[in-house]
Structures are given as structure tokens and as C-alpha cells.
Amino acid sequence: MNRCLICMSALDEGVTLKEYLFEEDIICGHCRHRFIKNDRIYTYKNLKVHAFYQYDDFMESLLYQFKEGRDVALADVFLWKQRKKMVDIFRQHQCVIMPSSKEKLESRGFHHLKKILACSKVEICDCFIKTKNYKQSLQRAQNREKIHSIMQFSFFPEKDFYLFDDVVTSGNTLLAAASLLRKKEEMIEAYVLSVHPRFVEICDKQ
Ligand SMILES: [Zn+2]
Incomplete structure (x- = not known):
């Protein structure tokens, strides 16, 4: 059994x-x-964020075991309940995943988002490259040129897309990706596995 x-x-x-x-x-x-379900959709600057779950101690420890403990067997548990819904959501869209640094990819041996998405058969677009220390640097990078020096895309998505990440905390990663890919001031939509309470607070305070 x-x-x-x-x-x-x-x-x-x-x-x-x-x-x-x-x-x-x-x-x-x-x-x-x-798993604490989350039904809210968040709007932050030019970003519309859909989150499936809340990021709490349980989600944190599970993601840690999967990503840092390299427990690849856990990959399917995260989006198992959304795997069919994801196919519908991404039917006409590519799924642009947020990048991992080269160092992380090499030490882990896998891209955590590709593994998480594997059960849902969406079309993944891995177009971003992340440079070192980008989390800290992104917070300081307010304009497009500065963001370019921290995070770059190697090619542009071939069709419409939604962004995807496992956790949204400050929103900086998704905002940077959106600002690099956006045409003019259009809204960019993102789907995330879980939303950190800090992001909820940021959105509520706007
Ligand atoms: Zn159990």
C-alpha cells in the first residue's frame, strides 16, 4: 500500500x-x-498575484526539506490539488519560472520550480538568469537598468505568459521579472504556491 x-x-x-x-x-x-488554502488575489503595483496557500511554519519546513534537504520525493505534494486546474489556467500561457542562481542549481541538482510543476504538465518557460546576491540587490534596484544588472532574461517568452514562484514575500522578484518582460504599463499576472504574511501586509498597507 x-x-x-x-x-x-x-x-x-x-x-x-x-x-x-x-x-x-x-x-x-x-x-x-x-495546507492552509488561500482564496485571495493580491494586486501590488503592476502585478496581480494568485496564491494557492498561505506560507506558514508547515509550508516553510516542507519547502526546506524539499529544496535544501533535496527530498525530491516531496515535489508532487505542493501542487497536487491544483495540477488539473493549472493545466486550464496555463492552457494559452507559458509558465515563466523565477530563476535560481547557478550555485543553487548546481548544489541542489534540480530546479525546484520545475520539479514542483512537473505533476501539472504546464508549458514551462525558463527564460531568466539570476546573478549572485540578487535578493538583497533587488531591494535597492528601483529602475530597469539596475534590475537588468541583477536579473536578466536569455530569451523572451514565445507566447502569453504568467509568472510562477513558490513563495511571494516582498514581491521584489516578481516585480523585477514583470518589469523586464512588461510591455508599457500592462498588468502582469503571477501564480505562486504560497503567500508570506509580509506580502499580505504590504498589499494591505498600500
Ligand atoms: Zn501524512
Whole structure:
């Protein structure tokens, strides 16, 4: 029998009857119920952000185990519930993933966003290159030229696109990507796995 990918319990542990009958899952009910769903859509500057879950201690530790602990077996748990919806959302759009630095890619041996998206069969566009220390630098880079020196794209997406990241915290990465790809002042939409409380606060304070 298959076991929960997170806690190794039997898959039917803690599932409701409805879930048991209608929702095939790869983790047990107890673990599934720890994902806190998020229905809000956030608007921040020229960015519209859709987040599937809230970023809390559970999400943090799961992402840490997956990314830094290189527990690749966890990859499918993040978007498992959205995998079919994602195909619909991205039917006419490429999924532009936020970059990892070369050092991270080499030490991890995989791009975490490609792994997370693998269960949903969306068309991935890996067009960005990230330079060192870019998180800190991005906060200071207000204009396009400065952003270019930190984050660049190697090619332009071939069709319409939405951005994708695992966590939105300050919004700086998505804003930088949007500003590099945007035509004039158009709104750019992004989908993220989870939204950090700090980003919710930033959006509420505008
Ligand atoms: Zn479990």
C-alpha cells in the first residue's frame, strides 16, 4: 500500500469520506489538512498575484526539506490539488519560472520550480538568469537598468505568459521579472504556491 509522502502514514489516515471517495491524493488527510488554502488575489503595483496557500511554519519546513534537504520525493505534494486546474489556467500561457542562481542549481541538482510543476504538465518557460546576491540587490534596484544588472532574461517568452514562484514575500522578484518582460504599463499576472504574511501586509498597507 502507498504511504503518505510526508509522514509515511497510510494514505486513508485522517481523510474525510468525501475526500476518500472523490479526491485521489498522495499524502494522508492529516498532512493535507495542514495546507492552509488561500482564496485571495493580491494586486501590488503592476502585478496581480494568485496564491494557492498561505506560507506558514508547515509550508516553510516542507519547502526546506524539499529544496535544501533535496527530498525530491516531496515535489508532487505542493501542487497536487491544483495540477488539473493549472493545466486550464496555463492552457494559452507559458509558465515563466523565477530563476535560481547557478550555485543553487548546481548544489541542489534540480530546479525546484520545475520539479514542483512537473505533476501539472504546464508549458514551462525558463527564460531568466539570476546573478549572485540578487535578493538583497533587488531591494535597492528601483529602475530597469539596475534590475537588468541583477536579473536578466536569455530569451523572451514565445507566447502569453504568467509568472510562477513558490513563495511571494516582498514581491521584489516578481516585480523585477514583470518589469523586464512588461510591455508599457500592462498588468502582469503571477501564480505562486504560497503567500508570506509580509506580502499580505504590504498589499494591505498600500
Ligand atoms: Zn501524512
